[in-house]
Amino acid sequence: MATQHSRSIARLMIAPATILLLGWMLVPLTMTLYFSFKKYLPLRGGDLGWVGFDNYIRFISSSSFWPAVGTTLIIVGGVLAITVLLGIALALLLDQPLWGQGAVRILVIAPFFVMPTVSGLVWKNMFMDPVNGFFAHIWRAFGAEPIQWLSHASLPSLITILSWQWLPFATLILLTAIQSLDTEQLEAAEMDGARSLRRFWHIILPHLARAITVVVLIQTIFLLSIFAEIFVTTARAFGTKTLTYLIFQRVLESQNVGLGSAGGVYAIILANIVAIFLMRIVGKNLDK
């Protein structure tokens, strides 16, 4: 279908997108790399010269580093576990014959489209506030002491908020995958004597394996860099620091650009590792 003529035009047409993305990637990346090797404090003297890998070492050895890693892992892991498990359950439920399926889907999908700042603030205030929040009222109605969600149980609170936001995504993807399962396969299994649970375990779950992997990888990439929810919920008081937030603080709040940049490089490497796995799957699909 391609002739010489169309090939050269094609190359021209890809150029703008390629150049823009190349610039977007290379320019800031090189700058971050550059800063990471310098001691650069814009508010306290500016460029103070090269320090080699000093920033990298200091970032890792800072007392907030490992807690931040831990926090990140707990949050990401928690959200993944909840969204995938509940997502599978919900997807199975929505695949069943029921009335008003379209409407239920709309209800379930909604949280994903709520902007992160709204999500964070609504949960923080209208639900989790220990004095006037919805949960506080309910707890008191049963005679119990309201939980101070964000101040005393900040990680579970954040995990709740984020799971609420991402459950629709997981559900939608898994539902799409379930619906792409050939019903004939399930019917054949039934004819072969497999009952519901076994059909689920041996046919549906393996079919979902690819979709689950994709959900996990994509959510991981996005969750590693969540920012807004933390920013509006705990930043002012408890700074539940994920790696992302830690870097943000170093760079924009305490304005230690060199240090923050080194942290940024770590974040990039981490994200790339996850991305490699994801791209492998995408690549396999592109060949089809």
Add this chain to the structure above:
Amino acid sequence: MKQIQLQKVSKRFGDVEVIPPLDLEIETGEFVVFVGPSGCGKSTLLRLVAGLEDVSEGQILINGKDATAIAPAERGLAMVFQSYALYPHMSVRNNIAFPLRMAGIDKAEQARRVEEAAQTLNLTEYLDRRPGQLSGGQRQRVAIGRAIVREPTAFLFDEPLSNLDAALRVGMRLEISELHKRLATTMIYVTHDQVEAMTMADKIVVLQAGVIEQVGSPLELYHTPKNTFVAGFIGSPRMNLLGGSEAQKYSAHTIGIRPEHLGISADSGDWQGVVGVSEHLGSDTFFHVNCPDFSQPLTVRASGEVELGYGEKVYLTPDKAHLHKFDDKGLRIS
């Protein structure tokens, strides 16, 4: 007059040579069919003629002029695609008028030609509908209509009937043949169905793995196939190709005898065998006979009235006048 000539045309995709250098000539007004099994390169060859693919080497001449480097639209050819390739967002009228629009023909003339084509193809009622609202056969006709209005030097058909159901296929076959008689324009037709080839063609080009096995009229190919491939490809059911000691009796490596040229008798004959599966079509019956002389069952055609049961002993006798002989390279021995 030679309208289309392919000279030493070859085609490579990457490192794979799908069409080794070949030569072919097509006369004006001929109905030529490219036929062969899947992957033999017949569609590729058609697309080379159309200009949708570039030749790797060689030349294509149209009406004596070198068209190898000329863009598809300027070669003066029109193509009917396997999937019809109609523009889904345009009405039938606009679909047919599209090439005229591209050629800058004025609106009045466009309308006239579209009406004419629609009449020829019985599409007048459907002119304002969209392709999505038409049946397969109707869409086919729109595709043909779009080709006709261009008044091309030649029509190119890429397996146009393969998406239609069996009954419709037979009807459309006749319509296309009739169109050819009426327009007298050169037509190049690609199909994997040898029945279509036999019934429609003035000249058949049999292809295998990019190589032309034989070019000739349908009956030429039927009566004098040049090699075992063509012999086995043309004719349905397949010609019986037999080897072994029986073939040697006729001084050949392989002998070929068509099912309709084998006599079957319960009493006597050249080859003894046992009746296997029989296929009853009403007008004819095809018996598959297992003979100890041959490694594969033979197919024999008999009239619909002959009745022989599974496992019965029979004798087969080939009509010597229609026995084909081939050497060890598969080539015909005269």
Add this chain to the structure above:
Amino acid sequence: MARAVSNRRKMLNTALAWLVGLVIFFPILWIIVLSFKTEGDAIRTPLEVLSSVWTLESYAVVQDRSDYFKHFTNSVIIALGSTLLGILVAVPAAWSMAFVPSKRTRGILMWMLSTKMLPAVGVLYPIYLLFIELGLLDSRTGLVVVLMLINLPIIVWMLYTYFREIPAEILEAARMDGANLRSELLYVLTPMAIPGIASTILLNVILAWNEAFWTLNLTAAKAAPLTAFIASYSSPEGLFYAKLSAASVMAIMPILIMGWFSQKQLVRGLTFGAVK
């Protein structure tokens, strides 16, 4: 499931599904309720809230005081602007990758997707610096450019998949019919690709509207879209639940509605084809 399921089973499924759906949707429902209450009522117990007076005063206050409309306009401009700009750049790229693929096409496409996975925080400072240098800080233009860049991979990807679904034969037919490149694009490709382009615009406007990293860090008073505006409620003075609810409802409503129509696009756009 092709067979008819017992009505009882169906009722059970329905009840369960609706229950789950309502629980998940509840927070949104609740702020809709709160937005129609006075501040004093908004902090009371749920039952009291439901039985109290319905009013539009919170909406009025939000509109008046905090210049909501300006932020709304910013969101619209930034979301639409970045998406349309992206479409402009992406259509030619997607066209060439879908219809004239080369050996490098797959690699380029995957590379483009991978740029989306770059953690924003890693390049925060350089961009921040560049913006200051170029005078783009707190400007809508700057944000349009950045959001266009972060969504470009998805736009290219989605357009690519939609273009691939257009049968190549139709474009070949156009070429045989005498259409040059311009005619082919104008009269055949674009009309057939319009649903795909519309879907791509839909999803990416949603993503740009909700973007909450760059919009928070690169804007201040002038160019702040709704994401940043809402964030300003995180350190409020006095009672504010009803106002926050009203502001939130207004901020999320357009996207919620758009989102309901874009489920399929979501799967296509954000799973990069790994799930069909």
